[in-house]
Amino acid sequence: MNKLYIGNLSEDASPVELQSLFEEWKIPFSGQFLVKSGYAFVDCPDEKVAMKAIDTLSGKVELHGKVLEVEHSVPKRQRSCKLQIRNIPPHMQWEVLDGLLAQYGSVESCEQVNTETETAVVNLRYAAKEQARQIDIHRKENAGAAEKPITIHSTPEGCSAACKTIMEIMQKEAADTKFTEEIPLKILAHNNFVGRLIGKEGRNLKKIEQDTETKITISPLQDLTLYNPERTVTVKGSIEACAKAEEEIMKKIRESYENDVAAMNLQSNLIPGLNLSALGLFPSSSPGMNTSVMSGPGLAAQSGYPPLGQPESETVYLFIPALAVGAIIGKQGQHIKQLSRFAGASIKIAPADGPDAKQRMVIIQGPPEAQFKAQGRIFGKLKEENFFGPKEEVKLEAHIKVPAYAAGRVIGKGGKTVNELQNLTSAEVVVPRDQTPDENDQVIVKITGHFYASQLAQRKIQEILSQVKRQQQQKVVPGGQSLQRRK
DSSP states (O other): OOEEEEESOOTTOOHHHHHHHHHHTTOOOEEEEEEOSSOEEEEOSSHHHHHHHHHHHTTTOEETTEEOEEEEOOOGGGSOEEEEEEEEOTTOOHHHHHHHHHTTSEEEEEEEEOOSSSSEEEEEEEEOTTTOEEEEEOOSSSTTOSOOOEEEEEOHHHHHHHHHHHHHHHHHHHHHTTOOSOOOEEEEEEHHHHHHHHOGGGHHHHHHHHHHTOEEEEOOGGGOBTTBOEEEEEEESOHHHHHHHHHHHHHHHHHHHHHHHHHHHHHHHHSTTOOSGGGTOSOSSBTTBOOOOOOOOOOGGGSSSOSSSOOOOEEEEEEEEGGGHHHHHOGGGHHHHHHHHHHTSEEEEOOOSSTTOSEEEEEEEEOHHHHHHHHHHHHHHHHHTTSSOTTOOOOEEEEEEEEGGGHHHHHOGGGHHHHHHHHHHOSEEEOOTTOOOOTTSEEEEEEEEOHHHHHHHHHHHHHHHHHHHHHHHHTBOTTSOBOOOOO
């Protein structure tokens, strides 16, 4: 697109003055300047000249005391769409609203309007697909550094196209300056998604390398800090090969991001009032995706728990590496005490089964939100302390006990329910056969997976147990005897 829009123009500006201005800054143009009231249009010979005009003039050059705004001209049919949405329920969470809006296009901005009503009102701007791209070059960050990050906000296709164009520009610049070193593509990815990008035993990454004929490396966990949770994915190869690899890498990262957002939204609905963002378990935004994750009141109406009264306490048995016990307990027990206070849960570590035990059992007692907080921090602590390798995702085994008569409902006819649970949550759910019920007539359900998968599976199983419990209560006759006949 080579046509430029010149805005914030003084009423006194003339075509001759604009022509002189472009000539002064040595910016070629073709045709005449079309001057309107407060703005003008002009054509440039090519895209490179148009970009030079924008970089040189926009926000930097004055004419008649007004700073010019120069940008690509956009046809009316392609301009961004401004909307106002009213009557948003006060209990709706922002991440749920963001997800709904994103289904209809790339959101440029979404701002809440102050009103006197209980319901919320937002002003919304959608970007047209052709223009839904913003590129930020972080020149002022990391002063003196040899490399500067570039952030691209757009659709997946827009990000990939922009990335390829940037690589081509860099390659041409290297050739013009006789820079002989290889210029790799480097992508910043949040550590939460890197394990799934790598895949089990590195299979995902190896496949991308083979399919695109590139060499891909990922920075070590040791480079992470509290203020920098991102890993550097370095891709080496031809421009075409790197562009293909970028598409595949971002596809994997987006899948992980979207799965986690979906799991997070389900957690919000299943646990009333849960403040997910405050837990520090989830990135506020994702690379290549201009998406904000904000917290708000829970959706009690959609929850499996009643909005009034306290939710029942649950007990979860979480298994961690035996070597990690010291890190969870902390010096003089300080960490486990702080964790217990933060989560509002009772947290105890059971004695080892023997001197050579490789795992230790952490017993967590508390309501659903307390379980979510406590388990989330334990998963995070194990990752921070490097108890899992740089190419490993933190996956732990959790046990919950269910009444023996309800185990069949968890399994389902022919294993249908447990299979559906595994497909929905991405966790491995097993009800061991031939279990002998304990003294409380309970059996164990084993859940293995990463944090969100494990949490979602736990919540779904608790939903099933709640349904069974309600059905049991409905079958109780006035005399207090249950009609349920146990086999």
